[in-house]
Amino acid sequence: MTGKPVLGVDDNEDLRSARVDPRGMRELLAAQTECTFSFITEKGWPAGVVMSFLYHNDTFWLTAAADRAHARAAARDPRVTLVISNAGTALPGRRMLAVRGWATVHTDRATKDWFYPAFAGRLAPDDPASFARLLDSENRVVIEVEPVRVAVSHDSTKMAGDGRGGRL
Template sequence: MSDQEVDYEDLTTMRLDDDALAEMLAAGGECVFNWTTKEGYPVGVVVAFVYHDGKFFTTCAERRKRVPALRSRPQSGIVINTGGKTATFKGDSVVHANGDPGFDELKEWFYTTLSRVDQQPDDPYRQSFKKFLDSPHRVIIETDARLVVAFDTKKFQRFTMEAMAAGQGAD
């Protein structure tokens, strides 16, 4: 950090770079999936996700409260936080259920990917998990989401340490 004044309130340089974001999305894992109640309150749960072709895919039992909520109000948000990197997305969700056109193809792809049978086809646990997912009242939620903010806390920590060492900070 140079001797010149640094704007500690401007965190634009703390953005997660495109490669790190792509790596985080490709890895899949868990996210916080958010929607709103009919009273307008935000609610979120931790769920597993698969990111494919610019969309997030998650699943749950059809009886979960998020299902009718998303059918009424498709606006949703997704937050991923892993290894000091975080990304927040917003978008619209579509609930896919048994009997919908194309559901059989979607569930075959999604359950295979989510269970990681595609990566370990001979693993009995993975095969069993894939079968477990395929229940008659399970839905798949597809969310076409746009990035809102991606943040790298490691960059932020370095920046903060350098600013403190230079004697700069919030007044």
């Protein structure tokens, strides 16, 4: 090897230049509908669950049955992290964001009335009314996550080759 190491070919240690930029973040959030919702259990352990989300007005919106561990955890301790990757989307490369945020658990009718149709339209575009009707139950909550900061991100399309040692 001569000269400066090439990220993704000769070096895979300092990935600061392979962070997701604002354009990449917009692409990822437009393409993906699933995330890992990370929270702290009552016994202090980190835990996570895969959930669908709606990204609306720079805020993440999710829903769950009120008695689920992650819904109870968000009500008890609003510090959460959402991990979003491009797995299962048509986006090239490997992209991910870990977004720290403050969760608010909503039970009010006004939030449910706008959220269920918007969420169902994004997740079940062929029959959003049926999905919205299914979601609208007495024991369901809407979880709003207001982002604090992107804690970690990665975009392998910013790396030479395939980002795993291959050459162009």
